[in-house]
Amino acid sequence: DVKVTQSSRYLVKRTGEKVFLECVQDMDHENMFWYRQDPGLGLRLIYFSYDVKMKEKGDIPEGYSVSREKKERFSLILESASTNQTSMYLCASSEFTGLEAFFGQGTRLTVV
Amino acid sequence: AQSVAQPEDQVKVAEGNPLTVKCTYSVSGNPYLFWYVQYPNRGLQFLLKYITGDNLVKGSYGFEAEFNKSQTSFHLKKPSALVSDSALYFCAVRALYNFNKFYFGSGTKLNVKP
Numbered sequence: 001d002v003k004v005t006q007s008s009r010y011l012v013k014r015t016g017e018k019v020f021l022e023c024v025q026d027m028d029h030e031n032m033f034w035y036r037q038d039p040g041l042g043l044r045l046i047y048f049s050y051d052v053k054m055k056e057k058g059d060i061p062e063g064y065s066v067s068r069e070k071k072e073r074f075s076l077i078l079e080s081a082s083t084n085q086t087s088m089y090l091c092a093s094s095e096f097t098g099l100e101a102f103f104g105q106g107t108r109l110t111v112v
Numbered sequence: 113a114q115s116v117a118q119p120e121d122q123v124k125v126a127e128g129n130p131l132t133v134k135c136t137y138s139v140s141g142n143p144y145l146f147w148y149v150q151y152p153n154r155g156l157q158f159l160l161k162y163i164t165g166d167n168l169v170k171g172s173y174g175f176e177a178e179f180n181k182s183q184t185s186f187h188l189k190k191p192s193a194l195v196s197d198s199a200l201y202f203c204a205v206r207a208l209y210n211f212n213k214f215y216f217g218s219g220t221k222l223n224v225k226p
Contacts (some may be wrong), residue, residue, distance in 0.1 A: 004155075006155075009153075033213075033214065035216075040121075040218060041218060042118075042202065042216045042217055042218035042219050043156075043202065043216040045213060045214075045215075048213060058213070090155055090156065092156075092214075094214075099161075100146055100158045100161050101146075101158075101204075101214055102158065103148075103155035103156040103157070104155050105154055105155045106153070106154065106155045108153065
């Protein structure tokens with residue numbers, strides 16, 4: 001079975017801190033995604049990567065950056081956390097063509 | 113532009129009754145369509161997908177979905193609901209021409225009452 005693992009289930013950070021959210025997948029998938037989930041807004045794509053060191057902005061990239069140095073790992077970085085970045089963050093991976101995405105368990109981030 | 117709409121924020125159904133969760137989509141080219149389920153404080157779990165072929169797709173936990181090209185819909189169905197089906201359901205479309213990005217609907221909360 002495909003496994004996508006996010007480093008933390010719950011995280012509390014202070015405003016202005018630099019925050020790293022890590023995601024690792026074990027199926028050699030080319031594509032990896034970071035989504036943000038807020039009530040009533042569904043899942044919104046922050047960034048995605050289609051190969052090592054390759055990244056593309058999603059719909060809401062402001063305030064975030066990403067890193068993909070190895071195929072299995074995709075990191076989301078909040079350069080200076082703000083309270084409006086309090087949310088559930090979901091990582092996903094998939095093969096390049098046409099198949100479903102597999103999700104991690106999510107990280108609920110609270111910025112105080 | 114590609115998009116997914118789930119017109120109902122919440123669906124309530126009695127246990128044992130059939131359920132339908134609605135989804136309509138807009139995408140260029142042939143659609144690749146998916147349904148996911150999310151339980152509280154968890155990630156999304158894949159239920160089923162439509163790629164090509166039969167319009168009725170069967171998935172996990174007794175769920176099925178009907179693809180209707182003329183109505184651009186992909187409604188999720190189950191003949192007999194269980195209380196344990198209560199969860200948040202997301203419809204998604206994959207845009208193959210655009211880096212294979214997934215687009216998700218806003219989600220529908222299914223509440224199955226005993």
